[in-house]
Amino acid sequence: MAALVTGATRGIGLALVRALADRGSAVTGTFRHAPPAHPPAGAHWLPLDLADPPSIDALAAAWGGRPLDLLVLNAGIYPDRAPDRDGAGPLDGCPPEAWAEGFAVNVTGAFLTIRALLPALRRGARPRIAILGSRMGSTARAPGGAYIYRATKAAVLNLGRNLATDLRPHGIAVGVYHPGWVRTDMGGPGAELDPAVSAEGLLARFAALDLARSGCFEDWRGDPIPF
Numbered sequence: 113m114a115a116l117v118t119g120a121t122r123g124i125g126l127a128l129v130r131a132l133a134d135r136g137s138a139v140t141g142t143f144r145h146a147p148p149a150h151p152p153a154g155a156h157w158l159p160l161d162l163a164d165p166p167s168i169d170a171l172a173a174a175w176g177g178r179p180l181d182l183l184v185l186n187a188g189i190y191p192d193r194a195p196d197r198d199g200a201g202p203l204d205g206c207p208p209e210a211w212a213e214g215f216a217v218n219v220t221g222a223f224l225t226i227r228a229l230l231p232a233l234r235r236g237a238r239p240r241i242a243i244l245g246s247r248m249g250s251t252a253r254a255p256g257g258a259y260i261y262r263a264t265k266a267a268v269l270n271l272g273r274n275l276a277t278d279l280r281p282h283g284i285a286v287g288v289y290h291p292g293w294v295r296t297d298m299g300g301p302g303a304e305l306d307p308a309v310s311a312e313g314l315l316a317r318f319a320a321l322d323l324a325r326s327g328c329f330e331d332w333r334g335d336p337i338p339f
Contacts, residue, residue, distance in 0.1 A: 119187025140155065141155055188217060222271065316334070
């Protein structure tokens, strides 16, 4: 199986690349600045900056005419900033540039990557797109806070659901997945899951993804999440 994982130099992305390589998949990870210092054996690496459309086009050109069976959109950012002054209100910490950056990477970049690699996916034996979303993107759950991140994850959930409809005639299945609260730079040291545990659960979800399940929104264990 040929797989490509974006944002794969650390955390969940690196754990996914490692697990796929261990399974014998032909896996490629992407990096923004440099490959990881200790990359998994057998993995390949390509540069990608989701905020830079020419970089996305360059990724597709580097991939070339090879078929792609699994595209994992893992790269993303948490652009919300803590209020930086005493007495700040609940809506502070969300400057315009953070909104722009969040949507450029988490939503626009994801869409452009899928579009650029669509010819390769069409050549795949059993093509699937797995979008790493978050339960924080569920509009059914609205505990407040993290406005930019929640908005981008709600948007990418909507994107995934609509892509599932439009790509069904091409035989391409699309799923959106919550990886759990994982001990990464984003999740923090107090999170519940080790990246390797999350990756194992996610790979089981990706393996189960087909046209019958296309459009799903599930967590790493396979439990459905309300939209």
